[in-house]
Amino acid sequence: TDFKSDKQPTWCPGCGDFGTMNGMMKALANTGNDPDNTFVVAGIGCSGKIGTYMHSYALHGVHGRALPVGTGVKFANPDLEVMVAGGDGDGYSIGAGHFVHAVRRNPDITYVVMDNRIYGLTKGQASPTSRQDFETSTTPEGPKQPPVNPLALALASGATFIAQSFSSDALRHAEIIEQAIEHDGFGFVNVFSPCVTFNDVDTYDYFRDSLVDLQEEDHDPTDYQSAKEKILEGDKEYMGVIWQDEESVPYHETHGVTENMADIPDGAADGTMDLVREFY
Numbered sequence: 001t002d003f004k005s006d007k008q009p010t011w012c013p014g015c016g017d018f019g020t021m022n023g024m025m026k027a028l029a030n031t032g033n034d035p036d037n038t039f040v041v042a043g044i045g046c047s048g049k050i051g052t053y054m055h056s057y058a059l060h061g062v063h064g065r066a067l068p069v070g071t072g073v074k075f076a077n078p079d080l081e082v083m084v085a086g087g088d089g090d091g092y093s094i095g096a097g098h099f100v101h102a103v104r105r106n107p108d109i110t111y112v113v114m115d116n117r118i119y120g121l122t123k124g125q126a127s128p129t130s131r132q133d134f135e136t137s138t139t140p141e142g143p144k145q146p147p148v149n150p151l152a153l154a155l156a157s158g159a160t161f162i163a164q165s166f167s168s169d170a171l172r173h174a175e176i177i178e179q180a181i182e183h184d185g186f187g188f189v190n191v192f193s194p195c196v197t198f199n200d201v202d203t204y205d206y207f208r209d210s211l212v213d214l215q216e217e218d219h220d221p222t223d224y225q226s227a228k229e230k231i232l233e234g235d236k237e238y239m240g241v242i243w244q245d246e247e248s249v250p251y252h253e254t255h256g257v258t259e260n261m262a263d264i265p266d267g268a269a270d271g272t273m274d275l276v277r278e279f280y
């Protein structure tokens, strides 16, 4: 697509991040975006390289801090389509605080987490979503603590859109990302993107066998009670849009912030600072 840069990814052959990125590019194109109006912000990790591989405006941010940067980009120029990408280590460990506050702030951005349940870039340490008994280099007997449930964390923080996807299911994955882009507010998608090098538990086969597509369950994503039960019941892994608040209004609209900060005249620094203070 137009969104593919000329850089060759250095991800391991077979890494789930390829499929996740392809779906993001397809969804951006299908929703009428182009590289000139798209800004990708990434964190640190294998997933963090994505801004290099996509042809758009991009910023490779600090570990766990992609969300505040992406939020700032959106507030500075609400006309941009902003997509923030990261991994489970980046987003749910060092970035967990930012995740909670970005969710409750409800900026009109899309957040894609490539969840492979392991730290890949640093060679196989347990991550916040690693299974309790998953033996890794840092947890030879498993982490011995239950994994973070990112969907529950989002719901408890007041999320207006929660979805889960699988990098290998190209069609559904792109559809789900499209729905997140079109959502008026914070579109959060946890994408299972298998790490073929360091995780031999949460594999393509595991997800193919265990994922339940919500489309086949006639799930109504606007039914909060049903979404809550699905997110908390814990015995199934779902794919699809789990929760969507149809009444969602993004932060920059509720607070009347539609002015492009680039248009603020010279010498209006005090006014700019007032805007920044209002955001944060």
Ligand code: SF4
Pocket: 010, 011, 012, 014, 015, 016, 017, 046, 116, 120, 121, 194, 195, 196, 197, 198
């Ligand atoms: Fe992908 Fe894992 Fe390789 Fe990183 S280490 S590129 S997550 S397969």
